Amino acid sequence: MxxxxxxxxxxxxxxxxxxxxxxxxxxxxxxxxxxxxxxxxxxxxxxxxxxxxxxxxxxxxxxxxxxxxxxxxxxxxxxxxxxxxxxxxxxxxxxxxxxxxxxxxxxxxxxxxxxxxxxVNLKLVRIENKSLIKGNRLQLNLHDGRNILISREESQKYKTLDGLLIEIPSQKIVQHIPLEVNKLAIVMDGRNAGRIGRIIEIQEKPGMSRRKFLVTLEEASGHRFQTILEYVMVIGDDKPIIKVSEGT
CATH class of the missing domain: 3.10.290.10 (RNA-binding S4 domain)
Incomplete structure (x- = not known):
């Protein structure tokens, strides 16, 4: 065989x-x-x-x-x-x-x-993509393999790469965090992995995948660095909504 x-x-x-x-x-x-x-x-x-x-x-x-x-x-x-x-x-x-x-x-x-x-019963996840399933409903596919069903009316609210705070194991959505300028984010991959900063700018380029857009973040110290949206996870507005580092 x-x-x-x-x-x-x-x-x-x-x-x-x-x-x-x-x-x-x-x-x-x-x-x-x-x-x-x-x-x-x-x-x-x-x-x-x-x-x-x-x-x-x-x-x-x-x-x-x-x-x-x-x-x-x-x-x-x-x-x-x-x-x-x-x-x-x-x-x-x-x-x-x-x-x-x-x-x-x-x-x-x-x-x-x-x-x-x-x-302990809260988890931060990222929306990787959305799928249309039977019954004219949408499915949010998350970074950890989870799936959450939503109605078509809610589909415009949730976008790819947005963050969600959910209850576990029920998967109830507690808070939605859109990926946009002035949001706090943590870098999850690449050479800047683990760094936390506020999103200052997202450089969009026609014809380029949104995941490859260059994003500029500013740390609390004022130092700025760049990565791509693929490596970024939003974690809150002014401060992280849950503990994601020793200092938070």
């Missing part, structure tokens, strides 16, 4: 550079299962528990914690130790009162920040 699909295994040397693992201590590492986040933008749940949160000394202990249903991701019990955990996912371990959110980091690319209990 011919081989179907990719490899089920992953060598440590081939793992994403931001994973907090020793590359040469062992040969193999847990490979994330297919899910809402791609390999280059996620961390397996086992590595999060063992190497980032330091709740286990080895893979066997981490698996036991996960298999026992101690770990919740976005307010749902997850027993798959290969589950890909990515941007803005909320990971909770209620027994020891640990609640963290995965955020972009200026050095580590993806890291976590502790969140207060009142934010």
């Amino acid at each position: 011919t081989k179907k699909g990719g490899s089920k295994h992953l060598k440590r040397l081939a793992a994403p550079a931001f994973w907090p693992i020793l590359k040469k201590e062992y040969r193999w590492v847990t490979k994330p299962s297919p899910g809402p986040h791609p390999l280059g933008r996620c961390i397996p749940l086992l590595i999060l528990v063992r190497d980032m949160l330091k709740l286990a000394e080895n893979a066997r202990e981490a698996k036991r914690i996960i298999f026992d249903g101690e770990v919740l991701v976005d307010s749902k019990v997850r027993r798959n130790f290969k589950l890909p955990v990515g941007l803005m996912d909320v990971v909770s371990i209620p027994r020891i009162d640990v609640h963290v959110r995965i955020i972009p980091h200026t050095i580590k690319y993806l890291w976590y920040v502790g969140v207060p209990k009142e934010e």
Whole structure:
């Protein structure tokens, strides 16, 4: 029989550079299962528990914690130790009162920040695109693989790359944050990943994909930098609506 699909295994040397693992201590590492986040933008749940949160000394202990249903991701019990955990996912371990959110980091690319209990059931997501489905309804497709159904009357309100604050796991929309000038945003990819700034200008060019538009952001210090809309996620007006960094 011919081989179907990719490899089920992953060598440590081939793992994403931001994973907090020793590359040469062992040969193999847990490979994330297919899910809402791609390999280059996620961390397996086992590595999060063992190497980032330091709740286990080895893979066997981490698996036991996960298999026992101690770990919740976005307010749902997850027993798959290969589950890909990515941007803005909320990971909770209620027994020891640990609640963290995965955020972009200026050095580590993806890291976590502790969140207060009142934010455990809140998640910030970005609208990637919209789809027309049966029943003349629209579906918002979000960056973490979620889908939210809306009516045609609401379709003009929500635009691609806008931000949404939703309740989890119900997916009820709490707040809509349009992507526009003067909004606060965080960079989620590229060499400026993790930086937060106010959108000063969006340079639109005819014939160019909106995702490739150049955007200028200004940090609280007054320093300005540029990236593309593809890498930007809006997080609020004057301040982030939820905690997305140590200083917020």
